[in-house]
Amino acid sequence: MTPGETVAARGLSKRYGRQDAVIGVDLTLHAGECVALVGHNGAGKSSLIKLMLGLTHPTAGSLRVLGEDPAGAQAARLRQRIGFLPENVAFHPGMSGRECLDFYARLKGLPTRDTPALLARVGLEHEAADRRIGTYSKGMRQRLGLAQALLGAPRLLLLDEPTTGLDPALRRSFYAVIRDLRDAGTTVLLCSHALTELEGQADRVVVMNRGRKVAEGCLDTLRRLADLPVRLRVTAAGPEAADRLRDRHGLPPAGGTVVELACAPSDKLELLRHLLETDGVADLQVLQPSLDEIYAHFLTREDAA
Numbered sequence: 001m002t003p004g005e006t007v008a009a010r011g012l013s014k015r016y017g018r019q020d021a022v023i024g025v026d027l028t029l030h031a032g033e034c035v036a037l038v039g040h041n042g043a044g045k046s047s048l049i050k051l052m053l054g055l056t057h058p059t060a061g062s063l064r065v066l067g068e069d070p071a072g073a074q075a076a077r078l079r080q081r082i083g084f085l086p087e088n089v090a091f092h093p094g095m096s097g098r099e100c101l102d103f104y105a106r107l108k109g110l111p112t113r114d115t116p117a118l119l120a121r122v123g124l125e126h127e128a129a130d131r132r133i134g135t136y137s138k139g140m141r142q143r144l145g146l147a148q149a150l151l152g153a154p155r156l157l158l159l160d161e162p163t164t165g166l167d168p169a170l171r172r173s174f175y176a177v178i179r180d181l182r183d184a185g186t187t188v189l190l191c192s193h194a195l196t197e198l199e200g201q202a203d204r205v206v207v208m209n210r211g212r213k214v215a216e217g218c219l220d221t222l223r224r225l226a227d228l229p230v231r232l233r234v235t236a237a238g239p240e241a242a243d244r245l246r247d248r249h250g251l252p253p254a255g256g257t258v259v260e261l262a263c264a265p266s267d268k269l270e271l272l273r274h275l276l277e278t279d280g281v282a283d284l285q286v287l288q289p290s291l292d293e294i295y296a297h298f299l300t301r302e303d304a305a
């Protein structure tokens with residue numbers, strides 16, 4: 001592993017009986033980056049995480065996590081430096097948040113003195129910390145789950161669907177904590193189906209389909225690779241101007257003042273220039289392909305292959 005690399009997978013494969021879960025995956029993660037691992041159900045995301053945690057052994061290929069073999073002799077020590085938030089986090093309902101975190105700290109061989117600061121970091125201080133978990137809302141349980149994952153200041157944080165069921169305000173505060181950790185040098189791997197909310201959160205996106213890595217890059221790179229049409233939403237000054245515009249671009253008359261045009265990314269500037277010079281254009285909006293559309297493009301392409 002080169003300096004700064006926290007995870008290095010080479011040709012990594014995992015097979016359960018006759019079921020291939022991970023197939024020949026190459027993946028490198030670095031300190032201080034937040035990477036989103038996206039894929040449909042059964043794509044192999046959880047299997048990849050289990051391999052990183054050393055809970056299962058690779059069938060083929062190699063995997064180093066923080067410089068160690070996660071399923072090797074040093075696995076227990078290595079796991080102290082990894083934080084993990086499972087998809088369905090379940091805590092004992094009779095414990096308070098504080099008791100629960102103390103319990104997990106002891107399990108990890110850590111002092112419990114950091115518990116109050118961790119609870120405060122995820123917004124569970126004061127009265128909330130001493131309430132029974134059975135009375136917590138979903139958002140509070142999820143925040144406790146994050147606090148649990150942050151025990152021992154891990155250098156690698158694996159979060160499986162961390163924001164499922166959180167309202168937009170809680171999501172924002174969740175991602176604010178993640179950003180701080182990333183900026184402090186932690187590697188964060190976020191597994192998610194909720195693609196659109198990852199825009200602006202992940203530095204890099206890795207797309208998995210049926211066990212294989214099918215695309216990787218920052219959003220701009222994926223956008224470029226996908227080369228999907230850009231849409232321009234034009235608001236015309238009136239219905240006649242809208243129909244004139246439609247006619248010029250080969251669209252049937254439709255009424256209303258909003259006209260949606262599409263073009264290849266390389267033709268965008270020329271079309272914009274043309275529209276700016278066209279009479280009757282009152283406003284226009286450039287609609288880039290969303291992460292969902294880019295993701296669908298890579299999955300469809302792979303399925304066709």
Ligand SMILES: Nc1ncnc2c1ncn2[C@@H]1O[C@H](COP(=O)(O)OP(=O)(O)OP(=O)(O)O)[C@@H](O)[C@H]1O
Pocket residue numbers: 016017019020021022039040041042043044045046047048
């Ligand atoms: N213990 C197991 N035994 C047999 N097959 C398994 C096992 N664990 C996973 N699989 C299979 O491996 C494939 C990948 O599953 P995995 O759980 O890694 O996908 P995932 O991307 O995490 O899906 P999800 O988003 O639904 O959690 C699936 O076909 C799954 O049925």
